[in-house]
Amino acid sequence: MASSPDPVSASIAVRVWRGVADAGEFQQFEVPQQPSQTILDVVTWIQRHADPSLSYRFACRVGMCGSCAMMVNGIPRWTCRTHVNKVMQNNSLTIEPLRNLPLIKDLACDMTVFFEKWKQAEGHFQGASTRADKVARLSPNSPQRRVADAATECINCAICYASCDVVSWNADYLGPAALNRAWSLQNDERDTATGRRLQAVAGDGGCHQCHSQQGCATYCPNELNPTASIAGLKRQVTQAWLRGGLRKRHD
Amino acid sequence: MTEARLYLAQRLSAAIMAPLVLIHLGVMIYAIQGGLDAAEILARTRGSLLWGINYGLFVIAVSVHATIGLRTLLREWASLRGTVLTLLCWLLFAALLTAGLRAVVAVVGLP
Numbered sequence: 001m002a003s004s005p006d007p008v009s010a011s012i013a014v015r016v017w018r019g020v021a022d023a024g025e026f027q028q029f030e031v032p033q034q035p036s037q038t039i040l041d042v043v044t045w046i047q048r049h050a051d052p053s054l055s056y057r058f059a060c061r062v063g064m065c066g067s068c069a070m071m072v073n074g075i076p077r078w079t080c081r082t083h084v085n086k087v088m089q090n091n092s093l094t095i096e097p098l099r100n101l102p103l104i105k106d107l108a109c110d111m112t113v114f115f116e117k118w119k120q121a122e123g124h125f126q127g128a129s130t131r132a133d134k135v136a137r138l139s140p141n142s143p144q145r146r147v148a149d150a151a152t153e154c155i156n157c158a159i160c161y162a163s164c165d166v167v168s169w170n171a172d173y174l175g176p177a178a179l180n181r182a183w184s185l186q187n188d189e190r191d192t193a194t195g196r197r198l199q200a201v202a203g204d205g206g207c208h209q210c211h212s213q214q215g216c217a218t219y220c221p222n223e224l225n226p227t228a229s230i231a232g233l234k235r236q237v238t239q240a241w242l243r244g245g246l247r248k249r250h251d
Numbered sequence: 252m253t254e255a256r257l258y259l260a261q262r263l264s265a266a267i268m269a270p271l272v273l274i275h276l277g278v279m280i281y282a283i284q285g286g287l288d289a290a291e292i293l294a295r296t297r298g299s300l301l302w303g304i305n306y307g308l309f310v311i312a313v314s315v316h317a318t319i320g321l322r323t324l325l326r327e328w329a330s331l332r333g334t335v336l337t338l339l340c341w342l343l344f345a346a347l348l349t350a351g352l353r354a355v356v357a358v359v360g361l362p
Contacts, residue, residue, distance in 0.1 A: 169327035208254040209323075234258065241255045 012084065013092040014042055016054065021103040026094070027051075039079035039087070040068050043095065043107065056107035063221065066157030070107050071096040076162040078221040098162040114158050114177070121178035122200045125185060126193035136190050148187035151180050151229045153222045160216035160226050172205030176216035176226035179207050183229035186236060198233075198240050207233040257319050264316035271309040296358045303359040310351030318344040 010033045015026040029046050040058055047054040058068035063081040070079050072087055073094050084093070101109035118124075129136065138145055160176035161167055167175050182201050185191050201207045207230045216226040240246045282292070296302045322340045325331045331339065 166327070202252055202255045204254060206254060208258045237255050238259055241252060241259065246252050246255060 010091065012042065012088060014046065015092070015094045016043070016046065016107070017096045018054070018106050020105055024103075024106075033084070037084045039070070039072050039077065039082045039084060039093070039095065042084060042093065043070075043079065054107070055105045057109075064155060066155035069098055069157040069159050069162070071099055071162065076159040076219050078157055078159065081221065098158055100162050100164065100167045101158065109158075111158060114161055114175070115156075117174045117178040118156075118181060120200060120205075121174045121182040122193055122197035123178055123181040123185065125188065125191055127190050128192045129190070138189065142189075144187050144189055147232070148184050151184035151187075151224060151226075154180060154184075154224060155222060157221065159219050159221060160224075163215035163219045165213060165215065166209050166211055170205065170209055173209045174201065174205050174207075176210075176230065179210070179233060180216075180224060180226035180229040183232050186233070195240075195245065198237055199246065201233050202237040202241075202246060207237065210234075257322070260315055261319040264312040264319075267308060267312040268316060271305060271312070274305060275309070293358070297360040299359055303355065306355045306358060307352070310348065310355055314344050314347040314351060317347055 011030045012033050014029045014031050016029060018024055018027045029050050031042050031045050031050075034041065040061065043054070043056050044058075047056070056068070056070070058080060059065040060067070061080045063078055066078070068079045069076055071077075071094075072079065072082060073089055075087075076098060077087070079095075087093070095107065097103050097107050098109045101111065101114060104110050140146075140149070154177060156177065158177065160180075164173075164176055166173050179201060182197050186194050186197060210227065210230045212227050212231070214227045217224070217228070220226065237246065282295075318340050321343055322336065325336055325339060
């Protein structure tokens with residue numbers, strides 16, 4: 001049985017963005033401090049005890065689903081795994097919706113464009129085998145599989161997308177998550193759409209727009225390195241272009 | 252595949268510039284040890300095919316490299332696109348190339 005939390009010794013001054021992008025403002029709340037309290041706990045406390053009209057998004061609460069990312073004191077974070085005592089400044093928190101995404105209301109962003117860019121980057125697996133075929137045997141130790149694995153644990157939280165300045169400057173840029181996904185698939189030996197995917201990531205909003213500022217790698221909660229993945233895509237595109245492979249569609 | 256071509260052109264131009272800058276700095280530091288004035292430097296560079304190629308190549312590489320970098324700035328910070336962006340970039344390239352080649356002609360003299 002879980003022990004009850006310690007008596008409240010202090011409260012946190014929390015500023016929360018309310019409203020929509022063009023017509024909103026920060027609202028101040030006093031939230032009781034609890035042991036092992038996460039930012040998601042703070043937001044949930046506000047909705048349950050102070051203002052039930054507060055809108056936000058979460059699902060798993062354990063860092064797997066990627067739903068609950070928000071800006072906390074100006075930095076994009078997965079709120080369910082971010083402890084208050086690690087990010088609080090002078091007993092205060094400022095919680096805003098994720099940067100670079102259209103706002104629905106309060107702390108809930110519209111993720112449509114984020115996932116549309118996954119599609120534009122050909123971020124889906126395309127195989128050649130059917131249900132009737134045997135399961136492919138892959139060596140986890142092959143160099144190519146290691147590269148694919150290094151990029152594969154993305155939870156689609158859009159923290160990298162929110163941290164990327166190029167996304168904020170160039171609305172066409174596919175962004176770190178979609179390009180990281182493309183890189184993972186480019187190194188999946190079962191995938192059959194590598195030529196088409198290279199075309200997709202070499203276009204106007206593709207991998208070449210990345211300035212290697214590494215905000216994505218700095219803030220990725222799963223410690224992935226989309227900058228390195230994008231650099232890999234640049235290498236592949238260059239090699240394909242030098243071989244003449246980008247001028248015609250492969251598949 | 253404009254972006255892929257420009258990416259490669261910017262890397263190639265950087266690879267050309269790097270050794271030429273080192274040659275420029277190295278020779279400059281070496282040559283002024285005993286004291287040289289502008290006239291003495293020009294006396295050595297005028298009519299030199301080698302210096303003409305060195306600085307001519309450098310100016311071409313700079314013009315390509317800088318224009319591609321400025322194109323990115325114009326896209327991201329001024330939101331320029333399409334024909335306007337392309338024309339402006341060609342103008343920038345022409346301006347950099349003209350100014351640079353004029354300087355090369357002044358240093359090595361007309362053939």
